[in-house]
Amino acid sequence: MSFQISVSGAAADAVRTVVPTLVADLVASGITSLDPALWGPEAEVEAGQRLGWTESVAASRLLVAEIVALREELHAQGVTRIILAGMGGSSLAPEVITLTSGVDLTVLDATDPGQVLAALADRLESTALVVSSKSGGTVETDSQRRAFERAFREIGIDPVERIIVVTDPGSPLEASAREAGYRVFNADPTVGGRFSALTAFGLVPSGLAGVDIEQLLDEAEAVSLALAVDSEDNPGLILGAAMASTTPLRDKLAIVSDGTHIVGFADWAEQLIAESTGKIGTGILPIVLDRDAPELTAALPDVQIVRVVADAGGKLFADHGGADEIRVSGTLGAQFLVWEYATVIAGRLLGINPFDQPDVESAKIATRGLLDSRPEPEPAAFISDGIEVRGTPHVIGAASDLGSAIDALLEELGPDGYVAVQAYVDRVALPQLAELRGLLATLSRRPVTFGWGPRFLHSTGQFHKGGTPTGVFLQILSTPAEDLDIPGRPFTFGELIQAQAGGDASVLADKGRPVLTLTLTDPAANITTLFNAVR
Incomplete structure (x- = not known):
């Protein structure tokens, strides 16, 4: 079979409760027949133009x-x-x-x-x-x-x-x-x-x-019929219900690759889910995890674990008992199509329009404003071992060094909050920066997302501004050793990435989100200082 899914615990309860209603409401066949009314009257115009997938x-x-x-x-x-x-x-x-x-x-x-x-x-x-x-x-x-x-x-x-x-x-x-x-x-x-x-x-x-x-395309086609049928065995209905109908809602979806042949799948699913569901103060926040991530053993009540595995159990749906998890396996083409169905089904269950992204544009507008006006950089609140520290008042107000600034940011975390690390740096030259995610998860005992900027602005950026307002944000910038002009433009790549970070920080701050911005003036040397401060 090209796709398998098994669920347990709260996810299994959600499937038993919700899938029969989805079947009775002809949701699967409605999606396949391009019915724009499935997400309510406010979404109908947009849905009518966005079901070609x-x-x-x-x-x-x-x-x-x-x-x-x-x-x-x-x-x-x-x-x-x-x-x-x-x-x-x-x-x-x-x-x-x-x-x-x-x-x-x-x-x-x-x-x-x-x-x-x-x-x-x-x-x-x-x-x-x-x-x-x-x-x-x-x-x-x-x-x-x-x-x-x-x-x-x-x-x-x-x-x-x-x-x-x-x-x-x-x-x-x-x-x-x-x-x-x-x-x-x-x-x-x-x-x-x-x-x-x-x-x-x-x-x-x-x-x-x-x-x-x-x-x-053959892999996707192999699961197409199963997704179109109004059946309690429909994998899209099962996954959508497991994602969006747990009671209470487990709104952090921890996705971990655990034996699958597919490489990097969670990064693709992260955008699909976050941008589709993170709006009007609700949504599902995907967290991309490694197999040894602290969140997997922390038993956090608002985290739903999804394992992408080599074999999810041998049949389409089974309550495998034990851990509260969703397990999926299958070919890449099938995974793409099942998760797309599941995500729009989750949107229906959450009562939102899964096809718009109203808060993505706000960061773009702020970026354009900074590029047009190019104001003098905001002075750092202080500099700690070569790292410039800036942030929203509650975060840096009482901070005097790097460690206390990080502590102040994490103190803004609520019991259902999350930390978002946003690294506006060269991800090829500084891949080790991603290791901050696990350190901060251990320190905060809360879920932590990690995104390379500006890439994440087209992904989790929608959820950060439009979804559940419980995040705290750590921006990491760097001073480039060499800049590059953009032909025909009055700004450079260095100025562009700085404006993108500054624009997003201003939008987050305007929405009341705590932000800490750290600029590495000598990235190779400053990384050790940063890691030591987190530890």
Whole structure:
């Protein structure tokens, strides 16, 4: 079977209670038949324009031959490396697809100048760039495209030969790309970004990198019928009920890869769930965990554990007893489609519209304001061992050093709160920063999320501002050793990432969220200081 699920404890109780009602209400067949009324009258217009993902498998079959032909054409030109410039839904699915397939794809979902410079310096003469943006106006992607266009020209390569564009029809990017002569793949405009794994956004970069995308579509198709049927065995109904109907609601969904062949799946699911459900003061917050994460043994009453495993129990639904857990297994294509169904079902159960993201735009507006005005940087409240410390008044008011500032932030945590670490740094050069997550979980005894900025702004950023208002936020910035200008723009990559961090911090602060911002002026040296302060 292409997908298996088993549940126990509160999740099993939720499934027994809620799934029969979902079956009686014809929810599964309603989703498949594109019924926009399933999420209430306020969501009906948006839902009517955002259900195309249920038909992605059939629609995307038409793309496969074109993608494979282009891959062969690029290989004949000596192209052996694919870089993807994309954010959120445009990058997370290709990343998990290629990692799982063992295929090399450089994902550039960053504005840190060091990370962009490193991508530009690596085998540029044998590189093709996929520029992927649904709206066609994503500032990160536009900036990356400009940098690569210039770099290609500087080594005597016509960018038209090396840049491929994926965007919605009618977007500003489509118009400019076609005018410039770039190869353009149009995606389905009725599919939202976070639901686009099985559309051109997921398939073009993955296929060009060398993935067997036909097989991926076959995997999804194998579970399609089970998802469309109004049955108590429907895996989408079971997973959606287990996610969103526990009593009381376990609104932190801890996702851990535990023996699965799929690599990085939780990072994709994180955006899908957080951006779809985190709004109007409610939602489900995904927490991406390792197998030894403190949260897995802490027995926190608001945390629901999901294990992505090699075998979930041998049949579609079984209450396996023991730990209060959800276990899922299956092929990657099937996982994509089941979790998409489950997430919109969870939205119905929570009483929200799973297709909008009203709070994502607020950080973008604040960023644009800072880029337009470019005010002088806010002075640090104090500097501790080379780390500049800033924050909201309650956090830094009584702090005098790094340790006391971190303590003050964690003191703002409530019994149902969480910590969000937001690292606006070069994630390739500083991967060890992610280890802060486990240290803070041990220290706070609460769930901790970790996101690389600005990548997470297109993912958990919606939940942080629109979801359950219980988070406290640790921003980590760095002073780049070298900056990089953006052709045709009055700001640099360094200024852009600083504005993105500052814009998001201001929106969080305006919503009453506690924020602590630490700027590493010498990242390599400051990391040890930071880790010691947390310990």
